[in-house]
Amino acid sequence: MSGQEEVTDRGGTLRAVARLLRPHRLVLTTGLLISLAGIVVNTTAPLVLGRATDLVLAGVAGAGLPAGLSKDQALAQLRADGNDTLASVYATVDVVPGTGIDFDAVGSVLLLALLLFSIGSACGFVQERVAANVVQEVARDLRERVEAKLSRLPLSYFDAHSRGELLGRITNDVDNLQQVLQQTLGQLFSAVLYSVSLIALMFVISPILAVSLLVSVPVCTVVATLLSARARPRFDEQWAATGALAAHVEDTYTGHALVRAFGRRARGEAEFDAHNDRAHRAGSSAQFLAETIEPALLFVTNLNYVVVAVVGALRVTAGALSVGDVQAFMQYANIFSNQVGQVGAAVGKFQSGLVSAERVFALLDAEEEPADPTAPATPATGTGRVEFADVCFRYTQDRPLIEGLTLSVPPGATVAIVGPTGAGKTTLGNLLMRFCEPDSGRILLDGVDIATMRRADLRSRMGLVPQDTWLFEGTVAENIAYGRPGASREEVVAAAKAMRVDHFVRTLPSGYDTVLDETTGISAGEKQLITVARAFLATPTVLVLDEATSSVDTRSELLVQRAMADLRRGRTSFVIAHRLSTVRDADLILVMRGGSIVERGTHEELLAAGGDYTALVNSQFAAAP
Structure with missing residues (x-):
């Protein structure tokens, strides 16, 4: 999906939803035709029932009239006796004086009506089944598109959106859109088709009654438009509040240990209550307005129903319509009122679905990473030579981070990158992995510009x-x-042994088959060793070690350092570190400040220079004030 029209106006959102349904148009068309067949059958049934009523009325009238007279003679006699109204009513049916109710004919008509209603119900069942299958497939396809989209988004997008809010869009909003489509898709189709069919039949029976009934349509349209317009911003607020609530819950329960350690439980509960109350208020208001549409429309149509009943009675007494015709028309009017109410309910529910759709489409329309080249380049060798050529990068246009960085790293060398927080150390690794794209300059791997490589090839x-x-x-x-899908158990164990993981894995309850979750009692150092073994198994050419020992204790740090030393052997390595003890043996140490390399050399050379590196070393051993 391209462009921004889908997320800026209601019409654009509707067109985007229609595009979701387009691949299923053949199935939807089939369901529509089945629905149309059911509607034709269901709208014919009241006419048949009206015929049964007329047969009963004709039998009752015939039994009360003298035998041997024709219909016209019997009606003339009724008028002569002063029964004009009764004569007008009897004139609308096929009366045979002296003949009672033809129960065989009435039974045949009722059986036909029963058959028609059965066929109509079966068609309705099939149509609902088709709609349900289509909606489930649309939801599945939409989730797949969202999943694929997430893999193409830059890191900056995830930095700008909380995980809870993104999860809310992926789960809550997609589920809400699915439920709304499930509840309204078939309902809207059948309601529109029903309404058109009913209007046509009602005009056939009596144009006057049809016009009397349709007076309510403009009023219903205005009422539905006003209420849905007021409900829409409430749904916006509801789903925004739901996203904020999900983000708060995710943050609170992810960091529940810190919440308890710092005694912030009461504040966390207060913030939860605030988010929850906001979602409750917005949701209650939105649902109230949406649910009000249907009863409001039914109220208008029911008032009009009374008018139609009175006009119909007058038409019968005037001899212009039969009782069966009025009965059929009133059934049509009742069905029409129900369809109008269903459309109103669907419109109310659809407002919530549109808001969720906009939130999902906003994610799908987010700016992606630049596409891989159509003719990607591949390094001829895998030695691991890395070069930065006049690289510039900034997260925001007004704040330069890395300016004119030039660096050449020979194969197999270990480069340590140190500096204060915000100096651009991690950004350097992100640029190398193409998590970020440089604004200018080039980064080369074995002589090939990584911008000309496929990301999957580069990261492999x-x-x-x-x-x-x-x-x-x-x-x-x-x-x-995870570092190499398809690796055998022997290769996994070999990597674990090489990276000093095997000894503690053997002590776990199920060894290598122990399931790791939040309840598994392994230390931060042991977790880090597993990530090192993961990288070792992937057999990379270039390593990026980003603060890999910052969160472990001194003993674990030694184990991780030894494992990483083995891991770096024969590989080009970039070690990003705060603890300078981890970079003493690096072939080259880069000192960064303000996005630029201000010093470079070995540990001894930089200490002798007495510059920024010396100040960093001294600061780590300085006594706290």
Whole structure:
């Protein structure tokens, strides 16, 4: 989906929803035809029932008239006796004087009506089934599109949106849109078709009664428009509040240990109550206005129904319509009123779905990472030479971060990157992994500009050990094998042994089959060793180690350092570190400040220079004031 029209106006959103349904148009058309067949049958049934009423009335009238007279003679006699109204009513049916009710004919008509109603119900069932299947497929396709979209979004998008809010769009909003479509798709189709069919039949029976009934349509349209317009901003607020609530819950329960440690439970509960109350107020107001539409429309149509009943009675007494015709018309009027009410209810529900659709389409329309080149380049060798050539980057236009960075790293070298917070250390790793794109300049891997490579190809040559020891819910073996799908158990164990993981894994209840979750009692250092083993198994050419020991204790740090030393052997490595003890043996140390490299050299050379690096070293050993 391209462009912004889908998320800026109601018409654009409706067109976007229609595009979701377009791949299923053949199935929808089939369901529409089945629905149309059912509507034709259902709208014919009242005429048949009206015929049964006329047969009963004709039999009752015939039994009370003298036998041997013709219909005209019997009616003339009634008028001569002063029964003009009764004569007018009898004139509308096929009266045979002296003949009672033809129960065989009445039974045949009732059986036909029963058959028609059965066929109509069956068609309605099939139509609802078709609509349900289509909506489920649309929801499945939409989730797949959202999942694919997330993989194409830059890191800046995730930095600008909380995880809880994004999860709300992916789950709550997609589910709400699915439910709304489920409840309204078939309902709207059948209501529109029903209404058109009913109006046509009502005009056939009596144009005067039809016009009397349709007077309510403009009034209903105005009422529905006004109420839905007032409900829409409430739904906007409701789903925004729901997203904020989800974000708060996600943050609070992810950091529940800190919440309790700092005694912030009361504040967290107060914030939850505030978000919850806001969602409650907005939701109550939105639902009230949406649910008001249907009874408001039914009130208008029921008032009009009374008018139609009175006009119909007058037409019968005037001999212009039969009782059966009026009965059929009143059934049509009742069905029409119900359809108008259903349309009103669907419009109210659809407001909520449109708001959710806009939130999902806003995600789908978000700016993506630049597409991979159509003719991607591939390095001829895999030595791991990395070059930065006059690279410039900034997160915002008015705040430069990295300016004119030039660096050449030979294969197999270990480059340590140090500096104060905000100096651009992690950004350098993000640029190398193409999590961010430079504003200018080039980054080359083995002589090839990484911008000309496919991201998957580039990242398959790199290994990342992040500061946050993220482990997925699964077994130890599965977490290690995440670095190379399809790795055998023997390869997983070999990587674990090489990275000093095997010894503590053996102590776990189920060894490599132990499921890792929040309840698994392993330390931060052990988690970090698993991430190091994961990177080792991926056999990368270039390593990015981002603050890999910042969250572990001294003993664990030694284990992780030894594992990473083995991991770096023969590979080009970029070590981003705050703890300078982890970078002493680096081949090259870069000192960054304000996005620029202000010093470079070995540990001894930089200490001898007495510059920024010396100040960093001294600051780590200085006594606290």
